[in-house]
Amino acid sequence: MISIQKVNKNFGKLHVLKQVDLDLSMGRSYALVGPNGSGKTTLIKSILGLVVPSSGEIVFEGKSIAKDWMYREKIGYMPQIGRYPENMTIGQLIDMMKNIRKNAEVLDDSIIEGFKLYKMFDKRMHALSGGTRQKVSAALAFLFNPPVLILDEPTAGLDPISVEILKEKILEEKHRGKLLIISSHILSDLDELTSDMVYIYEGQVHYNNTIQTLKEETQEKKLGKAIATMIGQKQLIDSVNR
Numbered sequence: 001m002i003s004i005q006k007v008n009k010n011f012g013k014l015h016v017l018k019q020v021d022l023d024l025s026m027g028r029s030y031a032l033v034g035p036n037g038s039g040k041t042t043l044i045k046s047i048l049g050l051v052v053p054s055s056g057e058i059v060f061e062g063k064s065i066a067k068d069w070m071y072r073e074k075i076g077y078m079p080q081i082g083r084y085p086e087n088m089t090i091g092q093l094i095d096m097m098k099n100i101r102k103n104a105e106v107l108d109d110s111i112i113e114g115f116k117l118y119k120m121f122d123k124r125m126h127a128l129s130g131g132t133r134q135k136v137s138a139a140l141a142f143l144f145n146p147p148v149l150i151l152d153e154p155t156a157g158l159d160p161i162s163v164e165i166l167k168e169k170i171l172e173e174k175h176r177g178k179l180l181i182i183s184s185h186i187l188s189d190l191d192e193l194t195s196d197m198v199y200i201y202e203g204q205v206h207y208n209n210t211i212q213t214l215k216e217e218t219q220e221k222k223l224g225k226a227i228a229t230m231i232g233q234k235q236l237i238d239s240v241n242r
């Protein structure tokens with residue numbers, strides 16, 4: 001479905017993505033994990049076409065994304081920090097998005113309902129709390145029922161009840177066979193929501209396998225401990241090879 005082929009990204013002298021090779025398949029949900037600044041958001045933005053790789057190629061359903069922008073309609077994106085026209089109300093923003101995507105066949109307003117956003121439709125974006133802004137981002141990501149969902153820190157800043165509503169929705173979409181990519185530092189959430197783990201360290205993919213395999217290899221039951229053990233093992237191998 002999405003194939004990332006030898007992708008490099010430089011911001012000036014900073015080499016942020018280094019020869020990233022990654023195949024992402026429909027029906028799987030990927031946890032994108034790595035320390036702050038390791039390149040997760042840059043990788044996500046590269047898939048979305050918001051960041052242009054310095055070299056390499058990204059292929060979506062067999063076509064290079066550099067040549068065909070229409071693929072983006074198939075991706076629902078929940079950014080880490082959503083930027084919107086600040087003077088618009090929530091209702092106007094959602095209507096505007098519906099107008100842009102007039103030909104969208106099925107609209108999914110379950111998140112708007114779940115988060116009770118209809119009641120807040122006349123609130124302006126600049127007046128929203130950080131959590132409510134996150135809810136609007138989530139509502140837009142799911143609205144057009146896209147086959148691919150990319151969620152960057154989806155639960156950060158949400159209250160506990162809203163976290164559960166969003167997690168339930170993510171699981172529902174996972175069970176419907178969508179491709180999900182979720183970047184998060186909250187490993188217990190990822191343990192519940194994802195099937196595969198991609199661990200990025202200093203711009204390189206250090207681990208890419210199922211979470212089940214990672215747990216078996218490390219003999220750990222919890223994802224957090226499994227990752228810590230995997231990192232420890234890698235450091236040991238690196239030090240031996242040096």
Ligand SMILES: Nc1ncnc2c1ncn2[C@@H]1O[C@H](COP(=O)(O)OP(=O)(O)OP(=O)(O)O)[C@@H](O)[C@H]1O
Pocket residue numbers: 011014016034035036037038039040041042043
């Ligand atoms: N537009 C940009 N211009 C210059 N440097 C950038 C730009 N975007 C990202 N970077 C740098 O690239 C590196 C990777 O950033 P990125 O946001 O991809 O990391 P991340 O893994 O998502 O981190 P976090 O977990 O903190 O969200 C960082 O050093 C960041 O400062």
